[in-house]
Amino acid sequence: MTPVATTADLRKSGLSSREIQHACTPAGPWQRLLPGVVLTKQSPPTRLDRLRAVQSFTGPASVITGADALVRQGAALPLPRHVHVLAGPNARRAHPSILLERTTRPPEAIRADGLRLAPPARAALDLARREQNPHAVVAILDAVVDARLCTPGELHEELRLCSRRGTALVRQALRHLYPT
Template sequence: MSPIATIADLLGSGLSPREIRRHCAPAGPWQQLLPGVVLTKPSPATRLDRLRAVLSFAGPSSAITGADALTRRGAVLPIPRHIHVLAGENSRKAHPGILLERTTRPPGVVERDGLRLAEAARAAVDMARRETNPRAVVQILDAVLMARLCSPSELREELRVSSRRGTALVRQALRHLYPT
């Protein structure tokens, strides 16, 4: 069972708002990770706990993308401080530590460790298009391809159907590394 719960879930299980506040107080056994999302264990939150909390916060149609989606599936990449999540275009939530990207094109999702992860090509393009360093873009593409999470043709297809915003370096690197 996940140690992440929403306030609504806790209220639905019979806890009162007062009991929840008491459990989340500085001396209590729980901690509120995000507005409306609680870690129901006394130990510090792990990255997995934080990922689950972000999905609870962002809503049921959200999916983790970028570095976390790729490393959870085997790619070797540095983990950024923020968590990159895709959410529906009507989502209005924001919070420090979360890179919430609204999208009209929900990603294909892979379930892993109770997480909804964007498919590899989408996660790679989402991560790479935020880079301004061409070497970093190449490292992202290499890591994804070396882990065999997707193929160059799947990356090309993702670039074809995605927004062109921020993809110039990604397109250039893909053409240079893996010419068609």
Template sequence: MTPIATTADLRESGLSPREILRHCTPTGPWQRLLPGVVLQKPSPPSRLDRLRAVLFFAGLDSVITGADALTRQGATVPLPRHIHVLAGRNTRRAHPGILIERTNRPPGVVHRHGLRLAAPARAALDMARRETNPRAVVTILDAVVDARLCSPDELREELELGSRRGSALVRQALRHLYPRGASMPITPI
């Protein structure tokens, strides 16, 4: 059972707003992570707790993308301070520490650890498109291909389907790292 709950769910279970507030005081057993989202334990939230809270906060159609989605699926990439989430076009929420990107092209979803994660190619490109350092872009693309989460062709396909905004460095890195027609090296497992 996840220790994350919305205040609406807690009220529906029979707790009054006053009781919820009392549980979330500095000396109480719970803590408010985000507006309308409560962690039902006194210990500091883990990254997983934070990811779950962000999904509650951003809405039912939201999906974790970028570094957190890649890390949860097995790639080794650095985690930024913020959590990158994709949400529907009508989402109007915002909060420090959360990068909410509105999209009208929802990604394929992978379910892990009770989370909705963007498919690897989409998550990698969402992360890489925000980079201004060419080496960081190469590191991201290499990480997902090396972890066998997706192929260079899947990255190219996702790049063609997605927004062109921020894609110049990604296109350049893909052409350089994985030229079309070149055979992929096979690494022993």
């Protein structure tokens, strides 16, 4: 069982709101990771705990993308402080530790470690589109192809399908690295 739970699920299991609140005090055995999401262990949360908390917070249709999705699937990339999440166009829940991107084209999620992850080509482009540094864009694309998570052709196809917003550097890098 995962140590991450929503307060709603804890109440359904028979705990009162008061018991949950008491367990999440500084002297208690639990900690609140996000509003309505609790870590039911005393040790510091792992990155996986944080990812599970983000998905509990953002809802069942959300998909983790960007660096976290790529690292979970085997790419060697640094992780940012925030977690990049794709959600439907009507998603309203936001938090400073979450980069919530609304999309009208949600990807078919890949399931791993109880998480819903964007496919590698989509996650790579979601990450690369937010980069300002051309060298970082190249590093992202190379990391995904080197890890054999997707092919250059899949990156080109995803780029064709995605929004053009923020893709100038990505297009330039793809043309340079992997001409069609």
